[in-house]
Amino acid sequence: MGVQGLTSFMEENGNILKDVHLRNSKLIIDGSNLFNLLYFNSRLDQSHGGDYDAFEDQVCKFFKALRDCDIDPFVIVDGGSDYTDKKFETLKERAQSRINTANDLSMGLQGSGGILPTLIKYVFKQVLISLNVPYAQCICEADQEIASLARSWNCPVLSNDSDFYIFDIQAGFLPISHFHWQRVSMQRGSSIRYIPCKQYTTTSFCRHFNINRKVLPVFASVAGNDYIKLRNMGVSLRWEEYSSMKGRFARFDGLLNWLAHFHGQEEALDSVLRLISHSNNRQKTGAVLHGLSLGIEEYHLPPSCLERFFNDGVGPGPGRLPEPLRVLPDWTLLPLMEGRLPSCMVDVMLLGRMMQGAQVEDPSLPCGNNTSRSIRQVLYGLLLGGRRADHSSQRPPVDEVEEYYREGKSLTSSMVDTILPSAAEHIQLDTLHQAPRLVQLKVFLETLGVSQSTLSGVPPHLRLPVAVTCYWLRHAHPPPELPVLQALLLGLVYGELCRQRKSQRGFMEGPVLERLRGLIQRGRRSLDLGVAHAYSQWQCCLKESLHLNQLLCFPLAEPQCAWLYKGTLVHQLVTKLRGGLTPDSLLMGGPCSGQLYRPMLGAILNSHDAAVIPLVSGPQRATPPSLTQPLDDLTAHLHILALEYDDDDGAGGGSKAKPEDDLGWTLVSVRTRHKSKDRFNRARNPEFSRKQGRIGWE
Numbered sequence: 065m066g067v068q069g070l071t072s073f074m075e076e077n078g079n080i081l082k083d084v085h086l087r088n089s090k091l092i093i094d095g096s097n098l099f100n101l102l103y104f105n106s107r108l109d110q111s112h113g114g115d116y117d118a119f120e121d122q123v124c125k126f127f128k129a130l131r132d133c134d135i136d137p138f139v140i141v142d143g144g145s146d147y148t149d150k151k152f153e154t155l156k157e158r159a160q161s162r163i164n165t166a167n168d169l170s171m172g173l174q175g176s177g178g179i180l181p182t183l184i185k186y187v188f189k190q191v192l193i194s195l196n197v198p199y200a201q202c203i204c205e206a207d208q209e210i211a212s213l214a215r216s217w218n219c220p221v222l223s224n225d226s227d228f229y230i231f232d233i234q235a236g237f238l239p240i241s242h243f244h245w246q247r248v249s250m251q252r253g254s255s256i257r258y259i260p261c262k263q264y265t266t267t268s269f270c271r272h273f274n275i276n277r278k279v280l281p282v283f284a285s286v287a288g289n290d291y292i293k294l295r296n297m298g299v300s301l302r303w304e305e306y307s308s309m310k311g312r313f314a315r316f317d318g319l320l321n322w323l324a325h326f327h328g329q330e331e332a333l334d335s336v337l338r339l340i341s342h343s344n345n346r347q348k349t350g351a352v353l354h355g356l357s358l359g360i361e362e363y364h365l366p367p368s369c370l371e372r373f374f375n376d377g378v379g380p381g382p383g384r385l386p387e388p389l390r391v392l393p394d395w396t397l398l399p400l401m402e403g404r405l406p407s408c409m410v411d412v413m414l415l416g417r418m419m420q421g422a423q424v425e426d427p428s429l430p431c432g433n434n435t436s437r438s439i440r441q442v443l444y445g446l447l448l449g450g451r452r453a454d455h456s457s458q459r460p461p462v463d464e465v466e467e468y469y470r471e472g473k474s475l476t477s478s479m480v481d482t483i484l485p486s487a488a489e490h491i492q493l494d495t496l497h498q499a500p501r502l503v504q505l506k507v508f509l510e511t512l513g514v515s516q517s518t519l520s521g522v523p524p525h526l527r528l529p530v531a532v533t534c535y536w537l538r539h540a541h542p543p544p545e546l547p548v549l550q551a552l553l554l555g556l557v558y559g560e561l562c563r564q565r566k567s568q569r570g571f572m573e574g575p576v577l578e579r580l581r582g583l584i585q586r587g588r589r590s591l592d593l594g595v596a597h598a599y600s601q602w603q604c605c606l607k608e609s610l611h612l613n614q615l616l617c618f619p620l621a622e623p624q625c626a627w628l629y630k631g632t633l634v635h636q637l638v639t640k641l642r643g644g645l646t647p648d649s650l651l652m653g654g655p656c657s658g659q660l661y662r663p664m665l666g667a668i669l670n671s672h673d674a675a676v677i678p679l680v681s682g683p684q685r686a687t688p689p690s691l692t693q694p695l696d697d698l699t700a701h702l703h704i705l706a707l708e709y710d711d712d713d714g715a716g717g718g719s720k721a722k723p724e725d726d727l728g729w730t731l732v733s734v735r736t737r738h739k740s741k742d743r744f745n746r747a748r749n750p751e752f753s754r755k756q757g758r759i760g761w762e
Contacts, residue, residue, distance in 0.1 A: 091136065521666055526560070
């Protein structure tokens with residue numbers, strides 16, 4: 065991010081950074097940078113899909129440290145891509161780098177980079193909301209908005225992005241790598257606390273190298289930032305010749321020595337172009353001028369729209385947006401900034417593009433994102449379908465989106481058609497937020513192929529992940545085996561128990577939570593790529609469903625994502641379940657745990673009786689091929705589950721469910737209609753010899 069190598073160069077010239085004690089101050093935080101650093105620096109799991117609960121704990125500790133020092137944080141995260149698209153080549157390079165890192169992790173190797181879990185941004189946002197930390201998601205990239213707000217409020221910026229060495233921020237830039245929030249200190253003889261850190265200012269940098277601060281954007285662009293790299297354009301300039309240094313930093317030092325002779329941007333830029341022309345690169349001068357100008361422009365600070373957002377809770381007026389961004393409907397601007405709409409919609413609507421993330425998967429299998437494609441197609445249909453009816457628009461109709469994803473070990477792309485469910489045929493994006501709630505819900509459920517009655521037995525805050533699980537079982541390839549499903553549901557039970565323990569005073573931990581936590585602590589961290597691939601597919605489906613649910617104005621309650629998946633637990637559970645351990649033995653001694661697990665399982669079984677719903681693509685009705693495929697493979701894996709709902713009452717079973725006050729839900733017993741056709745596994749698996757009522761939640 066920013067100028068490659070500049071952070072290391074600053075470390076080499078350590079006297080530029082000044083030791084300070086931060087307290088009693090506003091602090092603008094680069095949120096996208098922070099959640100990267102908190103996850104990776106905590107050495108949390110990357111190979112098994114992530115441990116979100118441990119990440120939440122780190123986020124809470126970080127902001128507690130700020131609160132203890134009377135620091136008021138304002139967190140700002142990136143939104144969509146730069147609407148000018150001048151960083152596209154950089155984005156593709158980063159996407160390929162993440163694929164390479166994921167492949168290294170799949171082979172047990174630790175690469176130079178890292179892989180963030182799929183739902184990390186959701187978890188981060190939800191934790192900040194629960195902590196009442198002011199939070200904003202920019203419409204596009206955040207760097208300029210962060211720097212502009214910091215200049216307006218005269219407060220420092222916390223980040224590790226080297227672009228902040230270039231922005232002229234009077235109160236300074238605090239590199240996260242020198243922000244010792246885990247070492248909160250106290251002033252001698254007082255109770256005043258502070259965080260020791262290092263502060264950078266452009267004043268100290270320019271004084272050290274004897275240059276005018278106006279030429280810093282020229283320095284960044286010529287050195288190579290996210291927008292332009294002269295070497296990639298075939299231009300090679302030997303800045304080392306102007307340096308007395310040796311080694312890898314001679315290029316930066318020489319360039320700064322050369323720029324010391326100029327007092328303004330235009331003078332410095334003209335001299336760079338003359339130097340290029342004299343170096344037999346005359347034919348490239350026009351392209352270089354254009355690229356350098358774009359790179360320099362990124363360090364210009366326009367007025368920030370974030371100040372009004374944080375002070376008054378209002379979004380940017382349409383008239384304040386650049387012309388290309390005015391394609392976004394007015395009603396979407398405030399929810400976008402609040403993080404209640406997915407930032408990917410900006411890329412889809414402006415660029416017709418979706419860049420998929422990378423996770424640890426089996427590289428010999430198709431990308432896990434393919435499983436959730438039909439959900440994204442509906443998202444695209446809702447976002448782009450309204451354009452077809454907008455006769456005043458200058459834009460041509462758009463019926464497909466270019467998706468970038470992994471194929472084998474390489475980044476590739478393909479065009480994907482938009483799709484509209486039949487319930488959404490008459491919905492326009494401009495008025496989507498005004499659509500009847502039942503219509504919004506129907507669109508969501510049709511997309512996932514789940515009926516409302518199927519989810520009635522599931523607690524409201526878990527209906528979305530259960531609906532996603534039904535969809536995943538139909539679309540995953542290869543089909544998940546039974547222990548993979550059981551472990552996933554047990555993981556949801558574990559997360560729910562952890563959530564209750566954290567939110568309820570006096571909550572008794574109980575044997576189930578203790579037993580599951582013991583599996584994590586004692587388990588080996590081996591990696592089964594088939595299991596990793598299956599759970600990567602599930603998380604992709606969950607992420608896209610969260611996006612769709614947001615766009616439809618939350619017809620289903622948004623779940624707390626930190627408690628939905630714990631990779632190190634579910635992978636260990638799969639191993640144990642394959643070895644003969646049963647869900648009942650793990651849930652023993654916790655009646656509320658069983659009454660949570662079995663309704664989720666029942667909902668998944670019920671979902672297979674739902675009719676396939678026709679979808680519409682453009683003006684024609686169409687059904688995605690994936691939704692009409694026979695469910696034989698899935699049924700073969702899940703057929704045995706129906707046995708749990710047949711015949712003899714067992715301990716903990718029966719038709720009457722006991723209300724559990726600590727759950728906070730009203731339990732109603734409903735007899736399941738599923739019957740077993742096969743009993744050959746009863747002798748080997750006692751857990752299947754029970755008859756359970758399906759639990760309804762009112």
